[in-house]
Amino acid sequence: MKNWLQSGYNTYSKNGETFMIPGLLGTTPEVVIPRSQISWMLDQPDHVISTAAAHYDILNGDYSFVDKILLKYPYHEHVVHRSLPRHLAALIPEINEQVRICVDDIYGTDDSQWNKVNIWDCLMRLIPRVTNRMLVGQALCDNPEYIDNMINFTLDVTRDLMVFPMVPTIAKPILGPLAGLTAKYHYHKTAKHSIPLIKQRLHNMQRKGAGDMAFKNWEIPNDYLSWTITTAQAEGRMDELDPVRISQRLLPLNFAAIHTTSITALHVFLDILGYDREQNIIDSLREEVINELNKEPVGQWNKAKLASLHRMDSVIRESMRVNAISQTMLMRKVIAPGGVTNDNTGQHFPQGTMLSCPLWCTQHDKDIFGDGADLYDAFRYSRQREEYDGKTDDEKTSQDGLKIAKMGMVTTSVEHYGFGHGRHACPGRFFVAHELKMLIAYMLLSYDMKSHDKRPDPKCIGKAMIPPTDATMELKRRRSQV
Template identity: 30%
Template sequence: MDMHSASNITSRVYPNISDHHMVKYYASSILVLVATTLLAIRVLTKPISNVPLVNPPNFFEVTATRRKLHALTSARSLLSKAYEEFPNKCFRFMAEFAEVVVLPPEFANDIRNDERFDFTGFVRQLIPSQIYGLDAFRGGSHTLKAVVQRDLTKSLSKDYQPALTEWHTLTTRDMVLHLVARVSSRVFLGSELCRNEQWLRVTREYTVASFSSAEQMRLWPAPLRRIASYFHPGCRHAASLLKEARQCMEPVLERRKRERASGNYIPYNDAIEWFEAAAANGDEYDPVFAQLILSAAAIHTTTDLLCQVIGDLAQNPEFIEPLRQESIQSLSEGGWKKTTLYNMKLMDSCIKESQRMKPVSLLAMRRLVTEDVKLPDGTFIPKGSLSAVSSDRMWDATVYENPNKWDGARSFNKRKLEGQENAAQFVTTGPDHLAFGHGKHACPGRFFAANEIKILLVHILLKYDFKLHDRKPVTRRFGLTLGTDVSVKVDVRRRQEEIDLDSF
């Protein structure tokens, strides 16, 4: 059949439609089909929820890439706008890694112990263990939590490094990272590995590499993360550190295995033993990975907060001498005891204020919803959703006077009020201060972190003078994450402490 014959047939079948109109007809049909397909994908993949979405996709936008990148750079402004548009109400927010249902702080008490809100499920979204080099984050969460809750806070060293007699310029993050890694390793693994420079380097570098790589890999679509991670420099470095960690720990593990077999084994009081005891009920765990995760969790959060405290004190030097006097008095009366650290109330207040001003995340109580949930206000959250509670109340002028100003005595003064002695403590959680979460899944390591930071601060304050080198710290913003300034520097000089800290 030639083209002329085909044209005649078409003309007979569609006598009123020209060739030009036929092209437009077919093109329109294809466009309708594509639009219908896109709409079907949108409907089938969108959770059925009555919660408004603050950063919705454009009509023909199938992927969330644009919105995720926008959230990566503008999360705080987007959330602030949402709080104004939906005051005291829930809303959905496309974060840099997934869509999250954001609850107002009023709901913190309602969900704090609700089993349908799963903490571990959300962590898997933040730190996907299928990523190359992040294998240490796979499994063992119940054993880790048991160790932190039962054993960690009972043991703490007052180890600290000798110092410099003249003014020296140091990067705050590097200095604090080294100190926290050494002290944490002393508690976790005793004197042997805490002075093993290879192990200390591995724990420091794995902490930085794992968390930074997780941040970057979350931007990839989930099906591509594993493949992409093999080519990511940070992931490859993390994987090499896992091998080094095993080389460091295997001789220690083998020696203890032989000691147990000898029948004359004397148990150690360290995290190797704690994990063994916690896993006695049959939980599977990798002892090397367990140590790395324990170290990474402790080092990451403690380093971030201690850097923030040092920066805030350097900008508010009028607090330094009162803190020194409080430390001297408390230690002179009680030595290195938990009650001594408890009595350092001004220091406790300064730490809490630094955390209030800059928590590690804009959202708290992050959870995976394991069942359909209906909140008291009628808000429906479907199974499989990610949820979080707004931390915005920590900067709310109706809750905190002059909320954007650092006031180291804020909680110290609040503790003097009737009924506020415990509520204003650094480790106390609640809707007004959600940096540690709240309820059943509140950070179990916060008591250890509080003691560790106080011990390190006592040593720093009494043994050193310090000041900012050339500029103030600037908060690093990466999506929902608020990180410490990794490049800010301090000038540090050794001073003669008023009391011998090693004598207590």
């Protein structure tokens, strides 16, 4: 499939034309849109070309997510889009605290010996807890039964994602509900903890809103539960105030956060360790982290300091570029009854057509990234920023400034869309950026890590790029964080 896509990209995409990849192992065939037409596709209204419909099909929405409405009408995405940017800065101290708690717990504090750990296993224990500090707050993010079953739910969906396309269509109505039983089981295990918390939150927010003096000094927690309650109340969405519905919407949020963030973090650590000897990554990042933490307020992270970690931002963005999690991205489904016609090219796409864009090929294109497009260059982006910052005001141009501003890991474009692009770009990417930066910073300050002789490569299965989940690293607690 990888060679097929590359051939199609070279022959058609680079000439502004579409091409089709077959549906292997029961998956739906895709029409691959060239980079020159991505903006056209993303500009189409949702009732013509739908993101939700594509995700519903890919993630087996009929069976995998407890209730069909969760993916058909992703209200949780609306809440995150609306609320996270406004509340993110205030979340930073809590997330940093949670990172410290989880890292110390999972990697240990023994500074007398080197320990070998499986990177993926550690991240799959860490990322869910940090993510749920933002979703459900401190009271539940460290609850073992809640976290373990939320992780198992994401594994259920991933299993069905890989296996279910191979099931014959005639058998899906029978096998689908059976396959969905494990997801329902793990949901009910999480709901045992989340629903009582949600009911209590609804009660407390209602009493505070009504002016109950007993709640005068009670502060509304800054997490997704509070955001979704506030948003649903403001919009008159009584259906989204149902405690069961709120608890169910935690499922797709956790799936998206745990799955993609853990894979991204795994690749980042493998790149740091695999290329450190050549590029001096660890010392460079550690120096940058110490410099930022020495600024006021000393020893604390805030939005400005995290934004100033240009080298770390470059390390993560470059890792996302080289290690795309899928060969195609920006999945969309044509749902308009009469299909849709691209006025730029005259090409017509019938209803039901699945559209995608060639992520891996684009991010390895030498015409875009130069002769080193296939190579990991940790400071590819920060080096350009540092060169720009070193110029005098007279030497700087507005064009250069604009180019530099677009180099951040959360800035999406038709050449960088691992987080998606356009109005449906991942709403949680700003949280992920802060989460990963604080995690890497604390790891660098708290542990010495041995570089790898060779970076293990991902495996290509169909369109998916499977990360090396058996990779390990050796680390030892540092006696001083300076």
